[in-house]
Structure formats: C-alpha cells, structure tokens
Amino acid sequence: MLENLIIFVLASFIGFEVISKVPQTLHTPLMSGTNAISGITMVGALVVAGMVGGVWAKWIGFAALIVATINVVGGFMVTDRMLQMFKKKEPPARLEAASEAGTPTSSPSSLSQTAS
Amino acid sequence: MTSSLIDLAYLVAAALFIIGMKRLQSPATARRGNQLAAGGMLLAVVATLFLHPILTPVEMIAGLVIGGGIGLVLARRVEMTAMPELVAAFNGFGGLASALVAGAEVARYLPGPDGVTTAAVQAAPPDPLTAATAVTVVLSILIGAVTFSGSFVAFGKLKGVLSGNPVLFPGMRLLTLLLALGALGAMGVFVAGTPDFPAEVDPVVIGGLVLFGLALILGVLLVIPIGGADMPVVVALLNSYSGLAAAATGFVLDNTALIVSGALVGASGLILTNIMCEAMNRSLLNVLLGGFGGDAAAGAAGPAASAEGKTVNATTAEDAAILLSYAQKVIIVPGYGMAVAQAQHAVRELADLLAEKGVTVKYAIHPVAGRMPGHMNVLLAEANVPYDQLYEMDEINGEFDTTDVSLVIGANDVVNPAARHDTSSPIYGMPILNVDRSKTVIILKRSMRPGYSGVENELFFAPNTRMLFGDAKESITRLIAEVKAL
Numbered sequence: 001m002l003e004n005l006i007i008f009v010l011a012s013f014i015g016f017e018v019i020s021k022v023p024q025t026l027h028t029p030l031m032s033g034t035n036a037i038s039g040i041t042m043v044g045a046l047v048v049a050g051m052v053g054g055v056w057a058k059w060i061g062f063a064a065l066i067v068a069t070i071n072v073v074g075g076f077m078v079t080d081r082m083l084q085m086f087k088k089k090e091p092p093a094r095l096e097a098a099s100e101a102g103t104p105t106s107s108p109s110s111l112s113q114t115a116s
Numbered sequence: 117m118t119s120s121l122i123d124l125a126y127l128v129a130a131a132l133f134i135i136g137m138k139r140l141q142s143p144a145t146a147r148r149g150n151q152l153a154a155g156g157m158l159l160a161v162v163a164t165l166f167l168h169p170i171l172t173p174v175e176m177i178a179g180l181v182i183g184g185g186i187g188l189v190l191a192r193r194v195e196m197t198a199m200p201e202l203v204a205a206f207n208g209f210g211g212l213a214s215a216l217v218a219g220a221e222v223a224r225y226l227p228g229p230d231g232v233t234t235a236a237v238q239a240a241p242p243d244p245l246t247a248a249t250a251v252t253v254v255l256s257i258l259i260g261a262v263t264f265s266g267s268f269v270a271f272g273k274l275k276g277v278l279s280g281n282p283v284l285f286p287g288m289r290l291l292t293l294l295l296a297l298g299a300l301g302a303m304g305v306f307v308a309g310t311p312d313f314p315a316e317v318d319p320v321v322i323g324g325l326v327l328f329g330l331a332l333i334l335g336v337l338l339v340i341p342i343g344g345a346d347m348p349v350v351v352a353l354l355n356s357y358s359g360l361a362a363a364a365t366g367f368v369l370d371n372t373a374l375i376v377s378g379a380l381v382g383a384s385g386l387i388l389t390n391i392m393c394e395a396m397n398r399s400l401l402n403v404l405l406g407g408f409g410g411d412a413a414a415g416a417a418g419p420a421a422s423a424e425g426k427t428v429n430a431t432t433a434e435d436a437a438i439l440l441s442y443a444q445k446v447i448i449v450p451g452y453g454m455a456v457a458q459a460q461h462a463v464r465e466l467a468d469l470l471a472e473k474g475v476t477v478k479y480a481i482h483p484v485a486g487r488m489p490g491h492m493n494v495l496l497a498e499a500n501v502p503y504d505q506l507y508e509m510d511e512i513n514g515e516f517d518t519t520d521v522s523l524v525i526g527a528n529d530v531v532n533p534a535a536r537h538d539t540s541s542p543i544y545g546m547p548i549l550n551v552d553r554s555k556t557v558i559i560l561k562r563s564m565r566p567g568y569s570g571v572e573n574e575l576f577f578a579p580n581t582r583m584l585f586g587d588a589k590e591s592i593t594r595l596i597a598e599v600k601a602l
Contacts, residue, residue: 026143
C-alpha cells in the first residue's frame, strides 16, 4: 500500500510537470487524450472479469470492460482526428498529410493555397 | 516470471503515456504523441490478455470488440462542434468503468445468483479483504459514480438536452450535504463490515450499493447548479476525477499501470481546472457552488437599467465589409456563438479574402471562450486555420491599440470592458481581450441579449462599436459576398 502511494505521488508530480507546459491551443486534445489514458481501467476490468469465476464479478467486469474500451478507443481516435487538423501555415509540401485526412478537413485545401 | 513480465509491460506503457503527453507540448509533435500513448495502452491490454490467466477469453474479446466498435463509431461520427459533449461522455464512461471494476472486485467473493459458489472460486478462494483495500474500494465507487453521473449531466447541458442555465431549488445545498453524509455513512458500513466479509456479506454489499446510488445522485446535484459558461471548468474537473477514480481502482487491484496513469490524468485535469478558474478570476469553490449566470441573474440585474437610453450603432454587411477591406490589421475574436452557428469555415474564408487584399489577420483566443478548454482552437483547426495565426490572450492584448478592426464573432463576456473597471460587475477582475482599444469593433451577434454571465456588455454601446445583427454564419457569408464585390 505504501509503495503504491509513493508511485501515485511521484506520478502526480510528473503529470503536473509535463502538462503545465502544454499550450492553450492543444487543451482540447489534451483533455480527450488524457481521458483516453484514464480508460486504463480496462486493464483492471480484464483482470477482474477474466481471472475469477464468480458470476457477478464476471458480468460486472464485462460491463466495465465495454465502457472502458469505449473510452479508450473513442478517446484516442477522436484525439487523433483533432490533432491531424492542427497545421502550420504553408502545408502544400505535405501532401501525405492532406491525403490521410480523409475526413472533413480535406475540402478547404484549395483555400489554404490561396492563403499562401 | 510472468508477473514480472506483466509489470515490465506496464512500466513501458506508463513511460509511453508520459512521453506521449510530453509531445503534446507542441502541435507539431502532438499527433505522434497521442499515437505513442495509444500504443502504450495497446501494450498494456495485450500483456494483460496474454500473460494473465484469463478464464474466459471469448467473452473478453467480445467485450473488447463491442466497446471498441462503439468507441470507433462515436469518434468518427462526431462533429467538431460537438466535441465538448463527446469528451464529457467518454469521461463518464471512464468513471463508470472504475466504479464497476471496484464493485466486481468485491463481487468475486459472492456466490452466484442461485446461491452457488462456482467451482473456480471454490478451487482458488480469493484473499480476504483488508481494511485498506476496503477504503480504496469505497473511494473508487464514490469517485467513479460521481464522475459518471456528473459527466452525463454536463453532457446533457452541453448538448442542449438539459437547460444550460443553473438549476437551483430550495434546500438543494442541504440535500447535497445530507447525501454526502449518507455516502460517508455507507462507506463506514462497508469498511466496518469487511473483517467478517465473505462469511457475512450483507453489510458490505448493501453498503456498496447504497454508496453507488447516493454517489450517482450526488454527481447530478453537483453539476446541475453550474451554468453553461462555466462548463469548461466542470469538464476539466470531471476529467481529473476520472483519473483519480482510475488511480483508486489501481490501489484496489494493486496495479501499477492504473495508479500511474490515473495520477497523470488527475494532475492534468487539475491543471486545466486551475487555468480555467484563473481565466475567469473565480475560485473553484465559487464555480462549484454554481448559480452563476443564466436568466435568473439577468432578470434581477439592477445595473442593466443603466444601459437604457444609450444608443447602439447597428451596421450593415456592406459598411462592415468596407471597414474590413481597408484595414491594415484585423483581429478576429471567436466565441461560443461561432461554434453554435458552425461558422468556422466561413470565418476562415473571410480571413483568406482579407489576407489577399493585404490585410494582416490574426485570431485572439480567450482561454474560456467556448464550452471546453481549447474549444475555439479545435474548430479553427478544423477549418484549416494554421495554428500559428492563433494568439493567446497575453500574447495579443498589447496589439489591440494598433488594430484597425476587431471582429468579435459570438463572444461576449470575454470582451466586456466592465471586467476591468466596474467593481460592481459579477465579472469584475476577469482578464479580458481588450478589443475596445482597437479603432473599430464590429460585433456579430444575434440580438442584444446579454452573455451567459447575464451581464450587460457596455462594449455594445461604445462609440467605436458597430453591431452586425444576425446568425454568425449568415452574417459572415454576407460579409464575404460584400468583400468580393468591392
């Protein structure tokens, strides 16, 4: 227990240190990304639901697994979708970035050229 | 051997989370960072699946597929303007998962619904619950359930299903207090019942269920009194809670990966909460007590009467287009109104047109503009606005003196000069964007209704202000047409 508490406190310090330098422009992806990380509970769900034979534990754990997986997969995917939209000025050289962005970002690419 | 391999995998996963979050310090490396963090998660899950003795692999894979599929669809379908709701919903799922895992940890001692203990449990009876574990279990349930119901109330408010106004009723605070005491009592019953637990199940099971129920109601009561404009704080705080819930679950399961990740997320949410509070010059307590803004405040406002008799300069798209086209420097100030009207693409088009005419265009983003931290930045990024044209409040506030036109799109309280000098104003002391110092201010707004703080905005009556009434997107489309016609 004490060991865990030490880990918790030290990890919190690292978190404060790393996150306080994230610029305002990335605060939404930061939230959804860390949110996905908090879905690490899915590991816990796998452990409880998968390891023991109790019927209640299995089904409660199964429900936990589903909601945690929604959180993890959805969170990382949506963060990725947001982050691929953040571009510096002059993007024309990076064609692969534009073609990867199959989603709504691709349409105004003509505009980005008029800007430059 | 296997167990140290798992621990090693968790350590690598935790390291990947930290490196991934570090890369979020710059938009150029952020996407890679998120992918690294996702890789860390995959590693942790795969290690657990293959190295732990999993009894029911089929169910587990099914769970992963179902959850993953739902997550995938939600993430793909969501409109960028709906991002705050989605983040709130995911947050809620995370909280619920933590509470459920803690519950399942207790439930594994119980016989099945038919009263029979399964063979597997008989073969390997779990270790007895210690008091320390019991404390972490109740904390997981409490924090997880509050996060769950609170996040979904926030979801409802952001989506507009629930009223964005603060909801308060007589005796609400007392009720919240009583429920909190009740939850404490249930926690006490649970912990006190653990020494005789597997033999005597009732105190623990009933204590746990009552706690879960009370925590759900508490989550609702904690968020409904908070107004729509304060949602950035709430979403950030709930984000922090979901991390703490995961960490508490880590204590329950003695699992380092959960503790480390939970602590990281808890810290991140707290930092964001703090930044949001500072940007509104209000304490966290003041935000959480709620009741700020909305119709009630607007109705009761005495000072609003002082606004009467002042004149508002309404303008037309044609005149505004001339002002913009012949300016040297234009600063665009977006707010929640731009999100509601989905005007970000039109804004970008207008900015490009002006840039073609040789106008310098910059964007000024207030930290609490919109409904979640960084909301405006994401919308403008969606419209392909390069992030180096977006400026934070402190970077750009000195530039308004040399700006010809400030174009305020659906922002209100964050540009209200009363925050600087009117000590009686509820938003006094809040740092604002000094748009009133620019030569001309053009404000795109649907009507003269006050912002979410319910405060009259004196900027609307300033001699250098022009009001362009109408839906933000339609107004900008008209502006584009007029600028083109010039």
